Amino acid sequence: xKGDGEVGxxxxxxxxxxxxxxxxxxxxxxxxxxxxxxxxTLLDVLHDELGLADVRYGCGEGVCGTCTVLxxxxxxxxxxxxxxxxxxRQVTTLRGLMGPGEELHPxxxxxxxRGASQxxxxxxxxxxxSLDLIQRCGRPTREEIxxxxxxxxxxxxxxxxxxxxxxxxxxx
Amino acid sequence: xxxxxxxxxxEPCKIVGTSPAHHDFVDKVKGSLLYAADWQxxxxxxxxxxxxxxxxxxxxxxDVTAARALPGVVAVLTAADVPDNQIVELASGGLAxxxxxxxxxxxGRVRYMGEPVAVVAAVTQQIAxxxxxxxxxxxxELPGVFDVSSARADGAPRVHDVGNxxxxxxxxxxxxxxxLAAADVVVEGEYRTQHVEHAYLEPxxxxxxxxxxxxxxxxxxxxxxHAATIAHILGLPHSKVRVIAAYLGGGFGGKEDxxxxxxxALLAWHTRRPVRMIWDRQESLAASTKRHxxxxxxxxxxxxxxxxxxxxxxxxGDAGAYPNLSPRVLFAAAACACGPYRVPNASxxxxxxxxNNVPSSAFRGFGAMQVVxxxxxxxxxxxxxxxxxxxxxxxxxxxxxxxxxxxxxxxDTCVEVAQTMHRALGMLGAPPRPSGPxxxxxxxxxxNRHPYGRTIWFRDRASAWLSLQADGTLLIRSxxxxxxxxxxxxxCQIAAEVLGxxxxxxxxxxxxxxxxxxxxxxxxxxxxxxxxxxVLHAARELRERIAPVxxxxxxxxxxxxxxxxxxxxxxxxxxxxxxxxxxxxxxxxCDRRAVSTAHLSTWxxxxxxxxxxxxxxxxxxxxxxGTHAADVEVDTETGxxxxxxxxxxxxxxxxxxxxxxxxxxxxxxxxxxxxxLTEDMAIEDGYAQAALFASYLIPNAQDFPDVLVDIVExxxxxxxxxxxxxxxxxxxxxxxxxxxxxxxAVGVRPDxxxxxxxxILALLDERAAGTREEHR
Numbered sequence: 001x002k003g004d005g006e007v008g009x010x011x012x013x014x015x016x017x018x019x020x021x022x023x024x025x026x027x028x029x030x031x032x033x034x035x036x037x038x039x040x041t042l043l044d045v046l047h048d049e050l051g052l053a054d055v056r057y058g059c060g061e062g063v064c065g066t067c068t069v070l071x072x073x074x075x076x077x078x079x080x081x082x083x084x085x086x087x088x089r090q091v092t093t094l095r096g097l098m099g100p101g102e103e104l105h106p107x108x109x110x111x112x113x114r115g116a117s118q119x120x121x122x123x124x125x126x127x128x129x130s131l132d133l134i135q136r137c138g139r140p141t142r143e144e145i146x147x148x149x150x151x152x153x154x155x156x157x158x159x160x161x162x163x164x165x166x167x168x169x170x171x172x
Numbered sequence: 173x174x175x176x177x178x179x180x181x182x183e184p185c186k187i188v189g190t191s192p193a194h195h196d197f198v199d200k201v202k203g204s205l206l207y208a209a210d211w212q213x214x215x216x217x218x219x220x221x222x223x224x225x226x227x228x229x230x231x232x233x234x235d236v237t238a239a240r241a242l243p244g245v246v247a248v249l250t251a252a253d254v255p256d257n258q259i260v261e262l263a264s265g266g267l268a269x270x271x272x273x274x275x276x277x278x279x280g281r282v283r284y285m286g287e288p289v290a291v292v293a294a295v296t297q298q299i300a301x302x303x304x305x306x307x308x309x310x311x312x313e314l315p316g317v318f319d320v321s322s323a324r325a326d327g328a329p330r331v332h333d334v335g336n337x338x339x340x341x342x343x344x345x346x347x348x349x350x351x352l353a354a355a356d357v358v359v360e361g362e363y364r365t366q367h368v369e370h371a372y373l374e375p376x377x378x379x380x381x382x383x384x385x386x387x388x389x390x391x392x393x394x395x396x397x398h399a400a401t402i403a404h405i406l407g408l409p410h411s412k413v414r415v416i417a418a419y420l421g422g423g424f425g426g427k428e429d430x431x432x433x434x435x436x437a438l439l440a441w442h443t444r445r446p447v448r449m450i451w452d453r454q455e456s457l458a459a460s461t462k463r464h465x466x467x468x469x470x471x472x473x474x475x476x477x478x479x480x481x482x483x484x485x486x487x488x489g490d491a492g493a494y495p496n497l498s499p500r501v502l503f504a505a506a507a508c509a510c511g512p513y514r515v516p517n518a519s520x521x522x523x524x525x526x527x528n529n530v531p532s533s534a535f536r537g538f539g540a541m542q543v544v545x546x547x548x549x550x551x552x553x554x555x556x557x558x559x560x561x562x563x564x565x566x567x568x569x570x571x572x573x574x575x576x577x578x579x580x581x582x583x584d585t586c587v588e589v590a591q592t593m594h595r596a597l598g599m600l601g602a603p604p605r606p607s608g609p610x611x612x613x614x615x616x617x618x619x620n621r622h623p624y625g626r627t628i629w630f631r632d633r634a635s636a637w638l639s640l641q642a643d644g645t646l647l648i649r650s651x652x653x654x655x656x657x658x659x660x661x662x663x664c665q666i667a668a669e670v671l672g673x674x675x676x677x678x679x680x681x682x683x684x685x686x687x688x689x690x691x692x693x694x695x696x697x698x699x700x701x702x703x704x705x706x707v708l709h710a711a712r713e714l715r716e717r718i719a720p721v722x723x724x725x726x727x728x729x730x731x732x733x734x735x736x737x738x739x740x741x742x743x744x745x746x747x748x749x750x751x752x753x754x755x756x757x758x759x760x761x762c763d764r765r766a767v768s769t770a771h772l773s774t775w776x777x778x779x780x781x782x783x784x785x786x787x788x789x790x791x792x793x794x795x796x797x798g799t800h801a802a803d804v805e806v807d808t809e810t811g812x813x814x815x816x817x818x819x820x821x822x823x824x825x826x827x828x829x830x831x832x833x834x835x836x837x838x839x840x841x842x843x844x845x846x847x848x849l850t851e852d853m854a855i856e857d858g859y860a861q862a863a864l865f866a867s868y869l870i871p872n873a874q875d876f877p878d879v880l881v882d883i884v885e886x887x888x889x890x891x892x893x894x895x896x897x898x899x900x901x902x903x904x905x906x907x908x909x910x911x912x913x914x915x916x917a918v919g920v921r922p923d924x925x926x927x928x929x930x931x932i933l934a935l936l937d938e939r940a941a942g943t944r945e946e947h948r
Binding site: 047053054057058063064102117149150155159161 | 191193196197198199200201202203204205206207209210212370371372373374375419420421422424450452453454655656657658831832834835838839840841842843864865866870871872873874878879
C-alpha cells in the first residue's frame with residue numbers, strides 16, 4: 001500500500017507526509033474498513049490491503065485494463081481511481097461474480113471452454129468489461145465487443161478466443 | 173504426399189490431441205492464480221532500483237546519505253555492497269564471443285540509460301521511491317554510440333574496452349561469388365527492423381526472503397536456473413539459493429535473462445527481511461531488454477526458371493550495452509538466414525555490435541524471425557523479376573527431407589511447408605476489392621523455417637519425476653516454468669496418455685530450483701520438445717516397471733495391458749465381465765511387492781558440435797515450418813494499411829492440445845502484426861522515446877482481424893509423439909507477409925519496420941518520382 005507506516009498500523013510521521021484516514025469500501029458485497037492516504041489508489045488498496053490478487057497492476061496509466069473493477073456496476077481502472085472516491089460505493093472484482101462455493105459465472109465458463117486465457121493476467125479485466133457491455137447492450141456484435149475492449153490489452157491470445165467466448169455468452 | 177498419408181503416421185491417442193480445460197485455465201478465469209507480485213510476507217519491505225538517467229557516463233560521485241536518512245528506509249546498496257559484482261553471460265557457451273562482464277550495480281561507469289546504479293529497500297513502496305530519488309549520483313557524460321554503423325566506424329567510442337564487435341558468425345558453403353556472377357538474375361535489398369518491447373502485461377516482479385539460511389526468490393522468470401548466477405553474486409554455495417517461478421503473466425523471452433532477481437537477492441540477503449520488487453511499467457519500458465534491431469543485406473542469384481543458385485547475407489544486430497543473449501540470437505539469425513529454401517551456394521555473416529542503447533536479448537523469434545523479412549522479400553522480388561507467381565518460385569526452392577543446409581547439416585524430418593502455403597492461401601478465399609477510390613488491395617504470403625530446441629552444442633537435457641500416489645492419483649514434478657502457453661498442462665496430457673490417470677487426478681508441481689528436477693528454462697521453443705520427451709519417457713519407464721505387477725494381478729502378459737480412465741485392463745477382453753484394477757489397487761500391490769511407483773527420468777537431446785571458423789556443423793535439432801497469408805488494403809492518400817484477412821498454417825508434427833496450438837499461432841501472429849505495423853521502441857541518442865505504455869502501440873482488440881488457423885500434423889517432429897514446437901514460430905512470418913501484401917497492392921516493397929503510414933506514403937512518393945529501384 002502506498003503511504004507511510006506499517007500495514008494496518010498507525011501511520012508514522014515521516015517528512016511532510018499526510019496521515020491516513022479510514023474509509024468504508026463495499027467490496028464484492030462486504031463492507032470493509034481500510035485506512036488510506038488521500039493519494040492511495042483503489043488498485044493498491046484492493047490488491048495490497050485487501051488481498052484481492054484478481055486486481056492487478058499492469059501500467060499505472062489506465063491503458064492496459066488489468067486493474068479493471070466495477071464501480072457501482074461500471075468498469076473503471078483501479079490505478080486511476082482514488083480509494084477515497086470509491087468510499088460508500090459498490091466495488092466488484094472478478095471474484096465477486098462467483099457464487100459462494102466458487103461456482104463459475106456463465107461468462108467465466110465461456111472463457112474456460114473457449115481457451116480465452118493464456119497467461120491469464122488480462123482475464124479479470126476482459127471478463128468485467130465485457131460483462132458490463134452485455135448488461136448494457138444485450139447482444140453486441142463482434143465489432144461492438146472489439147470496441148468495448150480497446151482499454152483491455154492482451155499480449156498472448158490475439159483476442160480471437162476472447163471474442164469467441166464473449167460472443168458465446170452474449171448469445172446465451 | 174497427401175495429408176491423409178501423413179496423418180496416418182501419427183499413432184492414435186486418447187488424451188493427447190484433445191483440448192481439456194486444465195488447472196491453470198480454471199485458476200485464470202477465477203482470478204485466483206497468484207502471480208509473482210501477489211505474495212506478502214510479515215515485515216515485507218519494498219525494493220526499488222536507482223537507474224542511470226544518461227546513456228554513457230562516468231560516475232564521479234555517489235552519495236547515499238540522504239537516502240539512508242529518510243525514515244522508513246532500511247537499506248541503500250551500491251556496487252561496493254555486492255559481494256561479486258559481475259554477471260558473465262557467455263550465451264554461445266564461449267564458442268566465439270568476446271567475454272564482457274556486466275555489473276549488477278554500475279561501478280564507476282554507466283553504458284545505457286536505465287542501467288542500475290543502486291538499490292533501495294524501505295517499509296513502503298512510496299518511501300522506496302522517495303529514497304531512490306534521494307540517491308545523489310554525479311555523472312560526467314561520455315560520448316556514446318547509438319547505432320550499429322557508427323559503432324563499427326574507425327575511432328568510434330568503445331562501449332567496452334575490448335571493442336564494439338561482440339561476435340561475428342560466418343557460415344559459408346559453395347562458391348557464392350561464382351554462382352552470383354553466373355546467375356541469370358540477381359536481386360538484392362536492405363531490410364531494417366526496429367527495437368521492440370515485449371510488453372507482457374505482468375511487469376517484472378517478485379518477492380525474496382531468507383529462511384533456514386537459504387535465500388529464496390519467488391519471481392516471474394522463465395529460467396529458475398539463474399539460481400546459480402545469484403549464488404555467485406552473493407558468494408553463496410548454489411545449494412543456498414532457491415528460485416521459484418510463479419506462473420508468469422507473459423514472458424516472450426523478456427524474462428529469460430534475470431530481471432528483479434539480483435536486486436531482490438541483494439536486498440533480502442542484506443536486510444534479512446522479505447522484500448518485494450515490482451518494476452513500474454515505465455521502468456520496464458525504459459530498462460528491460462528489447463528485440464534486436466537488424467540491418468540485413470541480401471543478394472540472391474537464380475536461374476531463369478527461378479531456382480536459387482546463391483545467396484549472400486550480411487546481418488548486423490544492435491546488441492545494446494551488454495552481451496546478454498545476443499551471441500545466440502545472431503547465431504540463430506545466421507543459421508536461419510536462407511529460410512525454408514535450398515541454397516547451394518551461401519555466404520552468411522551475422523554480427524552483434526555493442527552500442528549505448530538498452531541491451532537487446534531474447535524475444536520470441538530470437539533472430540530467426542527478423543531474417544524472414546529478408547529472405548521472403550528476396551523471393552517476392554525474384555518472382556516479380558522473372559514473371560513467376562510467388563507460390564511457383566517458392567515451390568521451386570522449398571527444402572525437402574534429406575537436403576543439406578548451408579551449415580552442412582542434413583534435414584532428417586519432413587518439410588511440409590508447401591502444404592502450409594496452400595492451406596493458408598486457401599483460408600483467405602476470393603481476393604477482396606478496394607473499398608473506394610484511392611484504395612488498393614493486395615495479397616501477400618510469408619513462409620518460414622524456425623528452430624525448436626537449444627543450439628545443439630549445449631547438449632540439452634531435461635528431467636521429470638513422476639509418482640503414482642497410494643490413492644492412484646499422479647504427481648508430476650518438473651522444473652519447467654509456465655509462461656501461459658500450457659507448458660505444465662501439456663506435460664499432464666502426455667503423462668495421462670501413457671499412465672491412464674484421468675487429468676483431474678494429476679497434479680503438477682513446477683518451477684522450483686530446489687524441489688523439482690531441472691528442466692532448463694522455458695525458451696527456444698524447447699519445453700514441449702525437452703520436458704515433453706522427459707515426461708513421455710518417465711511415464712513409459714514407470715509403466716514398464718509397474719505393468720508386470722498389474723499383469724500378475726490380471727493374469728495376462730505385461731505387454732497386453734491398457735492404462736486408461738484410472739484403470740488397468742487387458743487389451744484383449746476374453747470374457748464378458750470387466751476385468752480390471754484401479755491405479756490405486758495397482759499402487760497398493762506395488763507397495764506390497766516393494767516396487768517403487770516413483771520414477772525420475774532425464775531426457776537428452778541429440779548432441780553435436782559447430783565449428784565457428786569454418787561455419788560448418790550442427791546448429792538446431794529440428795525446425796517448424798509454416799506459412800501466413802494476408803489481404804490488405806492500402807489507402808494511398810493516408811498511407812494507412814488495413815489488414816482485411818489473416819490466415820496462418822504451421823506443421824506442428826502433432827498437436828498435443830489443439831486449442832493451445834491455435835492460441836499460440838493466433839497470439840504469435842498478433843504480436844507479429846504489431847511488429848510489422850505499429851510497434852517501435854524508438855531510441856534516439858540512447859534515450860527511449862516511449863516513456864509511457866500509452867505511447868507504445870501493441871495491438872488492441874480493434875486493430876486487426878481474427879487470425880484464421882489451420883494445423884498440419886505431419887507426425888515427424890522430434891518432440892513427444894512426433895510433435896514440433898510452436899511457441900516462437902508463428903511470430904516469424906508476419907512482417908514478411910504484410911510487406912508482401914503491400915508490395916502486391918502498391919507495387920513497391922517496404923523494407924523498413926514498422927510499416928507506418930508515413931513510411932508507406934514515402935514509398936509511394938518515391939515510386940511516383942521514379943527514384944526507387946526495386947531490383948538493381
